[in-house]
Amino acid sequence: MLVLGIETSCDETAAAVVEDNGHRWSIRSNIVASQVEIHREWGGVVPELASRQHVRDICGVVERALADGGAGWRGVDALAVTQGPGLVGSLLVGVSFAKAAAWSLNKPLVAVNHLAGHIESIWLEHGPIALPAIVLVVSGGHTSLYLVKREGEYELLGRTRDDAAGEAYDKVAKLLSLGYPGGPIIDRLAKDGNETAIRWPGTRLTNPDRNAPERDGRFDFSFSGLKTAVLRHVRQRQAELGVEQLPHQEIVDLAASFQRRVVETLIERAFAAARWHGAKSIGIAGGVSANSRLRSEALAKAQRSEIPVYIPRLSLSTDNAAMIAAAGIRQLRAGRIAPADLNAVAALAL
Ligand code: KG4
Ligand code: ZN
Numbered sequence: 001m002l003v004l005g006i007e008t009s010c011d012e013t014a015a016a017v018v019e020d021n022g023h024r025w026s027i028r029s030n031i032v033a034s035q036v037e038i039h040r041e042w043g044g045v046v047p048e049l050a051s052r053q054h055v056r057d058i059c060g061v062v063e064r065a066l067a068d069g070g071a072g073w074r075g076v077d078a079l080a081v082t083q084g085p086g087l088v089g090s091l092l093v094g095v096s097f098a099k100a101a102a103w104s105l106n107k108p109l110v111a112v113n114h115l116a117g118h119i120e121s122i123w124l125e126h127g128p129i130a131l132p133a134i135v136l137v138v139s140g141g142h143t144s145l146y147l148v149k150r151e152g153e154y155e156l157l158g159r160t161r162d163d164a165a166g167e168a169y170d171k172v173a174k175l176l177s178l179g180y181p182g183g184p185i186i187d188r189l190a191k192d193g194n195e196t197a198i199r200w201p202g203t204r205l206t207n208p209d210r211n212a213p214e215r216d217g218r219f220d221f222s223f224s225g226l227k228t229a230v231l232r233h234v235r236q237r238q239a240e241l242g243v244e245q246l247p248h249q250e251i252v253d254l255a256a257s258f259q260r261r262v263v264e265t266l267i268e269r270a271f272a273a274a275r276w277h278g279a280k281s282i283g284i285a286g287g288v289s290a291n292s293r294l295r296s297e298a299l300a301k302a303q304r305s306e307i308p309v310y311i312p313r314l315s316l317s318t319d320n321a322a323m324i325a326a327a328g329i330r331q332l333r334a335g336r337i338a339p340a341d342l343n344a345v346a347a348l349a350l
Contacts, residue, residue: 001077005325008094009086009114011035011045013057017069018325025124028069030322033057040180051089058097080328083111084348091344099342110331111338112324115350121323122283125312130280136270139286140166143221145273152330154350157273158219165262166288168223172230172258176251186255187291193256200229200261219273263294267301274307283310290317
């Protein structure tokens, strides 16, 4: 069975063809048109510009995915589209396109939660992993821990109370005038820095989440305190030195120590959740899982603790449509076909 996945939740227009042969999924094509050059000028994603660019790109991206995937419109058995969460104008482009295509081809359409897509990128890359598994989804919009007891079923264990990890990366990079998106830039600079140069205050969450009092907050995250500490540090050093731009070595030291703190927090919480729930494996997905330090530290800790860690390749870590097709296959298997009046939902819950 061939599934065409379509993803337009933020600033990448993406389409992919994924084959399901019963026990393993294989990627036939995976096309991403990034808008990063458009948004870079503004230091972040401008929603209206994003939706307009999706409209321009979507036909070409889908046709390219179909051609590269050796499928063609008639060769596709089903379509999967990201319904949310994301920017509503951006989501609507993908949802409208997918509904029209499914209707005209008379093929089933399934609606996919973007976070389910990130989670399934682990299964897409590695095949079935030992269950129960803990999955950390860490991206520009989300930092959440899930327990997966059965394939395709996700139980939320914790999430960020404020900023997502990727958002903290992007904001710190913006503060230091390093450019956009900040994650890959800080990752690169951190390699030359002294990670112990700056000691950031720790974050301890002892109170339950006011927005979800039923969940015990032990596996929640918070990155806004760290972001504020970085802001204060930078302002203080700018005043002391009487400069706008800090010396290069100070910036790389800051990048290294900031990155160390973020990565430590993510790994500590994921492994704590794995121990608490007796998990047999850990998966890490989402844009920040492209981070070189997070990847190497998590794999090193996996060896020490004997819990295997699975991370998808870089092209499946950041936003893509192959993961949406994979999550769509789960929906198809469960028989959850989208209605003809499917709508985009900006704050869709998982
Ligand atoms: O999953 P994604 O492509 O989009 C969302 O669903 O948000 O994640 C984008 C986020 C951005 O915040 C970006 O700065 C971050 O992932 N990111 C990284 C790296 N590559 C991308 N963060 C840290 N290190 C990286 N190498
Ligand atoms: Zn994403």
